[in-house]
Amino acid sequence: MFESFVQILTNPNFYSNVVAVTPPILLAALGCAIAEKSNSTNMGMEGIMLISSLTGVLASHYIGHNNAWLELAVAILVGGLLGYLVAFFALKLRVDIILVGIAMNLLGSGGTAFFMYVFTGDRSSTNSLQTGTLPQINIPFIQDIPVIGKILSGQNVLTYVSYIMILVLSYLVFKTRLGVRIRAVGENANAAESVGISSVRIRTIALIISGMLGGMAGAFMSSAYVSYFAKDITAGRGFIGLAACSMGGANPVPTALTSILFGFFYALSNFARNTGISDNLIKMWPYMATIVGVVIYSIKKTNDEKKRLAGEAGEIVKKEHRHSELH
Amino acid sequence: MLKEKLAALNLMNMNAQQKHSLLRMAVSIAIGLGLATALILLTSDKPMESLRYYFTAPLQNASYFSYWVQKTIPLIFTGTAVCIMFSANQFNLGLEGSFLFGGLVAAVINIYVTPFNPALGIPLSLIAGALVGSLITFIPALLDRLFNASIMVTSLMMNYICLWFSTYLLFSHLKDPRSSKNSYNWAEKDPIMVLKFGKGNQQLTIYFSILIALLVVVLAWFFLYRTKTGYKLRTVGVNHNFARYVGINAVSIAIVVQLIGGAIGGIGGACEIMSNYINYSWVDLTGFGWDGVTIAIFAKNNPKNVPLAAIFIAFLRTGAMVMSYKTNIQNDLTSVIEGVVILFLLAEKFLSKTYRKMIVKETEENRRLEAELQKKEAN
Amino acid sequence: MDNYLVMENITKVYDNGIMANDHVNFSARQGEIHAICGENGAGKSTLMKMLFGIEQPDHGQIIIKGKPVHLTSPTKAIEEGIGMVHQHFMLVPSFTVAENVILGIEPVKGMRFDMNKAIEMTEEVCKKYGFDINPRARVQDITVGVKQKVEIVKALVKGCEILILDEPTAVLTPQETAELFVQLKLLRETGHTIIFISHKLNEVKELCDRVTVIRKGRTVGVYNVADVTEADISRAMVGVDVVLEIPKEEAKPKENVLVVKDLGVYNDAGKKVVKNISFSVREGEIVGIAGVEGNGQRELIDSITGLHVYSEGSIKLLGEEVGGKNIKELRQLGMVHVPEDRMTLxxxxxxxxxxxxxxxxxxxxxxxxxxxxxxxxxxxxxxxxxxxxxxxxxxxxxxxxxxxxxxxxxxxxxxxxxxYNRLLICDQPTRGIDVGASQFIRERLVQMRDEGKAVLLISADLGEILNLSDTLLVMYGGEIVACFKDVKAVTEEDLGYYMLGVKKMTEEEIGGALHA
Known part of the structure; x- marks a missing residue:
């Protein structure tokens, strides 16, 4: 058994698979993170992914000559709209945001199954309406490097886009005016309100961005490696994204790293067949890893908080000292 | 006494807050049902027939009626469980897992421990279901207590761990080699917790588990509103700082609540398996845990409203199920309706303009009355 | 210019049915400091929230410079030149001063937020109005007084002409207050209108030109401050002359109920905030603790009531050590507690x-x-x-x-x-409540004392603590610095010296707080 694991871990195909299965989790997690930064928990990520994925497929089939790019665009658009819907109910009509998320997931699972049947007459997938997939890209130079090339090159274009989103999100959150406002609203909404920043507006924008990332994740499910939508195709990836965001403290880079860790376990369950362990058992691992991760993160956070407080106390003592020296 | 009760029922005597809450409930449900009607009319080949099934099917014959009861029972269990957890402000979403494991452990007991012996198997399964169910919600509660780890996230993860573990158990151990997806049987023909009469459309099924479900509701209500632990629990739910300050151990309350919630979920799962199956074949989360949240919202976290809420949702689901057999409509319609109703039902600001008008009018009226009274007293 | 700012017939009903403002009228001139006085709950804050666009009136209108305005949000109010410094600071702790100051009008360079410009803008306003603030400091690291200044700079940088200050001196030291007043008078010189909400009538007298008094949601009157005395304003505020003095007899203390000995307490940040305190409270007496907030009273009370863990010395309630007991056990022993923050605790x-x-x-x-x-x-x-x-x-x-x-x-x-009680701990029992209720609670306290209970009273209201206490302790810097056995002889001025750390009694005198 040990040997078979070594075999998996030394197989470049395994790492290539990690890179390939991470994006939907990563996009969902980044989406949850930007919402969380503005103090909104986007529990409805799963539902947003499902709905945008199906609408993308349908739009592409019926109006876009099965064009996968159109599918992606529509999915992002619909995701944004759904993000707005979450914001509307949670912020304008004051429904608890977690419960809005739960309602969104109900709409997602029920609505996609309902309309899939309306459009295709099929209860399990949209296999009958084949739409295109997005192209795979070979990166010049890198594809020629042994091992690395095999892992990094030849992935779907949306895969690369999703990793680029880590940088985009970091820039957005920490370097732009919108980012400043999102963080201000998330940390002290009253402070933002008092200078005329509408926290509702900022949180709405954050949720729309969150929804668009969810839409991208949804499109990935039905246009990157397969070309159709299936009932419950996301299989909980929206929730995993939420967990990754929680573990990453809603900061883009740590959240991304956590997502990649989940991708690692996902890939492991894909490669588990020749280890002698049931793949059903291995499918438990990402979730167990999440729990362990969240626990570690919580311990770290508690310790940091303690250290920060202690540090502050030290500062005060120092200042008092300085003060008394001056007088 | 009777007069007081009548007065309490009288709409005119309700204050603006209560009136508004009732109005919101009515409008939300109307919106949901209106949407359902519209969707059916738009997508059905036989719209009138579909509508008839959707809104009246459970009353059409004994078989559909039985199905309605069958769908109500799990909702009562998980709805009550969520009511208790939400009352103490504990957002544990692990009920999915509790329910699933409750079913799984009931199957294991009926296959291996007390094969073909329901008299022993049923009580044993219920107890085991309660224990296993509470274990599932306990783990996140414990992690929260020890490490301050988000219950919401860890409990969600527990659900998937339960799912894959039970799937593993089914395919690696429980599965009957003669079947591709079922475990060994534990009964000859009918599930062990039901009695069936008649045939075909007129087959009436008596579910003993409904008695257990109603008992759970009554106990839960008594527990929440008539016992001191229940009182403490609600206090913790409203303001845990206050609870600590008056000497209530909020931490142990939180854990107790989640144990109870999980136990009820587990019992629900055991009842579900023993009422509807003669072998185990679950390879998916049942969704009843999430439904519990819906029911608790409809019931405003009070167990006494749970049966009504569960009956309502189950009615719609039965209608949708029958409709999907008979016509070309997919039964998932109902979750869409539920989602929509929840959103409007919980929307504090929904119809807030009417509410403001009501409250301004009421307050001005009160002020005027007070002033008159004072004048009278002064004379 | 008498119609510079006019609020006419403003009525506001809250969702819980409370009528906070009932046809209130208020107006202010350009370049004046105008006080709004009223008891807690009189509707001052509500009125100002409507002026800053946080709440909207149900009836009535607001006119600025002769033009009716609809202030539907703080943004609108800011556009009309209104700025507000709230009672609780509206700052983002992890941001720098400059980031907080320019929040809402962030300078950008292309896509990027321009930090250098932000610092420049902050420095410019600080220079213009004479504020001494480091724009690069993080808000979580600066003192309360500086935070207050940041709030004012924040309003000024957005070009505010009407500045609302909601009880600004509540959190300040006397020096900081004096400094603030100088700054506000400077702003008046430059033509700013300042609306100053306060309970402290001496401050109103010192600083303001006019005062509007509000009582129970209605306007009572507008006065030139120079023409009225503090007593006049006080009468207008509460309607009747406040009778503070509660009649009480000489205390007849008996056995010790609470004995605190050499107590040392560290706060959550690990700083020692209570230093070697010893005192006792006996049956049938009220022991008062006076002091400026933040001198260890909070941690002392939390330690006695079991909310906070102490590490040095001992606290004995009826002979039993408090540490290691939970709150339920303490309450069973006879400890009851009226907490300072009633809404959260x-x-x-x-x-x-x-x-x-x-x-x-x-x-x-x-x-x-x-x-x-x-x-x-x-x-x-x-x-x-x-x-x-x-x-x-x-x-x-x-x-x-x-x-x-x-x-x-x-x-x-x-x-x-x-x-069941033997020891009553009353932390700010009458803070922020109306005179009638305060009076009632004070009478009850004396009555409980006469029934032989031990009472520990903490209050920021010096009149109250001087009136009620049989023994008065003063805390400063985490220590007891004074112990008065004859409270009647203590003057407010004298008390002030001890509270501000100017004077300190001898060890021996302070030792008198502990009865064997």
Whole structure:
């Protein structure tokens, strides 16, 4: 058994698979993170992914000559709209945001199954309406490097886009005016309100961005490696994204790293067949890893908080000292 | 006494807050049902027939009626469980897992421990279901207590761990080699917790588990509103700082609540398996845990409203199920309706303009009355 | 220019049915400092929230420079040149001063947020109005006084002409207050209109040109400050002359109930905030603790009541060590506690008055059996307490959130005083409540003392603490710096010296606080 694991871990195909299965989790997690930064928990990520994925497929089939790019665009658009819907109910009509998320997931699972049947007459997938997939890209130079090339090159274009989103999100959150406002609203909404920043507006924008990332994740499910939508195709990836965001403290880079860790376990369950362990058992691992991760993160956070407080106390003592020296 | 009760029922005597809450409930449900009607009319080949099934099917014959009861029972269990957890402000979403494991452990007991012996198997399964169910919600509660780890996230993860573990158990151990997806049987023909009469459309099924479900509701209500632990629990739910300050151990309350919630979920799962199956074949989360949240919202976290809420949702689901057999409509319609109703039902600001008008009018009226009274007293 | 700012016939009803403003009129001139006075709950803050666009009036209109305006949000108010410094600071702790100052009008360079420009803008305003602030400091690291300045700079940088200050001196030291007043007078010189909300009449006298008094949501009158005395304003505020003095007899203290010895307490940040304190409270006496907030009183009280862990020395309640006991056990020993922050600690807001009153008596056999509660007994007793403690409400089932602050406090006091008690800890028992309720609670306290209870009173209201205490301790810098046995002889001025750390009694005098 040990040997078979070594075999998996030394197989470049395994790492290539990690890179390939991470994006939907990563996009969902980044989406949850930007919402969380503005103090909104986007529990409805799963539902947003499902709905945008199906609408993308349908739009592409019926109006876009099965064009996968159109599918992606529509999915992002619909995701944004759904993000707005979450914001509307949670912020304008004051429904608890977690419960809005739960309602969104109900709409997602029920609505996609309902309309899939309306459009295709099929209860399990949209296999009958084949739409295109997005192209795979070979990166010049890198594809020629042994091992690395095999892992990094030849992935779907949306895969690369999703990793680029880590940088985009970091820039957005920490370097732009919108980012400043999102963080201000998330940390002290009253402070933002008092200078005329509408926290509702900022949180709405954050949720729309969150929804668009969810839409991208949804499109990935039905246009990157397969070309159709299936009932419950996301299989909980929206929730995993939420967990990754929680573990990453809603900061883009740590959240991304956590997502990649989940991708690692996902890939492991894909490669588990020749280890002698049931793949059903291995499918438990990402979730167990999440729990362990969240626990570690919580311990770290508690310790940091303690250290920060202690540090502050030290500062005060120092200042008092300085003060008394001056007088 | 009777007069007081009548007065309490009288709409005119309700204050603006209560009136508004009732109005919101009515409008939300109307919106949901209106949407359902519209969707059916738009997508059905036989719209009138579909509508008839959707809104009246459970009353059409004994078989559909039985199905309605069958769908109500799990909702009562998980709805009550969520009511208790939400009352103490504990957002544990692990009920999915509790329910699933409750079913799984009931199957294991009926296959291996007390094969073909329901008299022993049923009580044993219920107890085991309660224990296993509470274990599932306990783990996140414990992690929260020890490490301050988000219950919401860890409990969600527990659900998937339960799912894959039970799937593993089914395919690696429980599965009957003669079947591709079922475990060994534990009964000859009918599930062990039901009695069936008649045939075909007129087959009436008596579910003993409904008695257990109603008992759970009554106990839960008594527990929440008539016992001191229940009182403490609600206090913790409203303001845990206050609870600590008056000497209530909020931490142990939180854990107790989640144990109870999980136990009820587990019992629900055991009842579900023993009422509807003669072998185990679950390879998916049942969704009843999430439904519990819906029911608790409809019931405003009070167990006494749970049966009504569960009956309502189950009615719609039965209608949708029958409709999907008979016509070309997919039964998932109902979750869409539920989602929509929840959103409007919980929307504090929904119809807030009417509410403001009501409250301004009421307050001005009160002020005027007070002033008159004072004048009278002064004379 | 008398129509510079006019608020006309403003009426506001809150969602819980409380009418906060009832046809209120208010106007201010350009270049004046205008005070708004009124008791807590009179509707001052509500009126200002409407001027800053946080709340919208149900009736009435607001006119600025002769033009009616609809202030539907703070953004609108800021556009009209209104700025507000709130009672609780509206700052983002992890941001720098400059980031906080330019929040809402962030300078950008292309896509990027321009930090250098932000610092420049902050420095410019600071220079113009003479504020001494480091724009690069993080807000979480600066003192309260500086935070207050940041708030004002924040308003000025957005070009505000009308500046609202909601009880700005509540959190400041006297020096900081003096500095603030100089700054505000400078702003008046430059043509700014300042609306100054305060309880402190001496400050109003010192700083303001005119004063508008509001009582129970209605305007009482507008006065030139030069023409009226503090007593005049006070009368207008409360309608009748305040009778503060509670008649009480000489205390007859008996046995020790609470003995604190060499107590040392560290706060959550690991700083030692209570240093070697010793004192005792005996049956039948009220021991008062005076002091500027933040001198260790909070941690001292939290340690005695079991909310905070102490590490040095001992606290003995009726001979038993408090440390290691939980709150339930302490309450069983006879400790009751009226907490300072009643909304977060004192009540469960959405529960009924009845439920709130018995929350600490759940293990009493009169109210609960082994399993079930006894609703009849609960109703009987709570109805009686509502009557005894003059709680104004429809009935015991009313949600406690719907009551006024004074009535909520009466419920808290009723709950605590009707439980088994030997030691009453009252932390700011009359803060922010109306005169009638305050008077009532003070009388009750004296009555409890006369019944032989030990009372520990902490209050920022010097009049109250001088009136009620039999022994008065003063805390400064985490230590007891004074112990007055003859409280009647203490003057407010004298007390001030000890509270501000100018004077300190000898070890021997302070040692008198501890009775063997």
């Amino acid at each position: 004192g009540i469960a807001g959405t529960m009924s008055i009845k439920d709130n009153m018995i929350a600490d008596k759940l293990d009493d056999e009169r109210y609960t059996g082994k399993v079930l509660n006894k609703p009849k007994n609960i109703k009987e007793d709570t109805d009686k307490w509502i009557k005894d403690y003059l709680v104004l409400c429809k009935n015991g089932d009313q949600q406690i959130n719907n009551l006024s602050g004074g009535n909520i406090q009466k419920v808290v006091v009723a709950r605590e005083f009707t439980s």
